[in-house]
Amino acid sequence: MSEIALVTQLKDKFGDGIVTVELAAIDAWVEVTASALIDVCEFLRDVEDYHYDMCNCITAIDYLHTDPKKAEKVDWAPHIELVYHLSSIATKKTLVIKVKIPRWKDEAAQQLPEIPSVAGVWTTAIWHEREVYDLSGVNFIGHPELKRILCPDDWEGYPLRKDYEMPLEYHGMRGR
Numbered sequence: 001m002s003e004i005a006l007v008t009q010l011k012d013k014f015g016d017g018i019v020t021v022e023l024a025a026i027d028a029w030v031e032v033t034a035s036a037l038i039d040v041c042e043f044l045r046d047v048e049d050y051h052y053d054m055c056n057c058i059t060a061i062d063y064l065h066t067d068p069k070k071a072e073k074v075d076w077a078p079h080i081e082l083v084y085h086l087s088s089i090a091t092k093k094t095l096v097i098k099v100k101i102p103r104w105k106d107e108a109a110q111q112l113p114e115i116p117s118v119a120g121v122w123t124t125a126i127w128h129e130r131e132v133y134d135l136s137g138v139n140f141i142g143h144p145e146l147k148r149i150l151c152p153d154d155w156e157g158y159p160l161r162k163d164y165e166m167p168l169e170y171h172g173m174r175g176r
Helices: 003-017 034-046 125-136
Strands: 018-022 029-032 054-063 079-087 094-102 114-116 139-141
Touching (some): 003 018, 003 029, 034 079, 034 114, 094 114, 125 139
Parallel strands (some): 114 139
Antiparallel strands (some): 018 029, 054 079, 079 094
């Protein structure tokens, strides 16, 4: 089965849940809505001839310009894009799933954006989602143990957010 056939199946099955498709990229990708994420991932894991049985990594990209002059020139609103790299061990095929979410829940600053956890689809996602939560501040609904994995438990903020400000000191220790 070709990637084109897979995309046709995805569009037929999930309709508006499939936002954009780019098969000509080095890593072919499909953008899905947050509400369709779990169903699409389960389908990709179970679909014959593909069986995307591994989530290799999840990355969060913060689309925000902190420079007002640059911000006024872009044609997109600030958001976070989650990128899921999937692979099939049996077929050696790979696919990327992308999901765009707001930077803050309900656009209220400091309320973490939410997206369903794919940890129930691929157990490897447990660690990847914890890393994204810890560094980029995304709340994965339904995650079995969502807590910090790299920063100390009492760390404030999310270091990979573009508007993050490094504290001058932590528990009495001064930075540079």
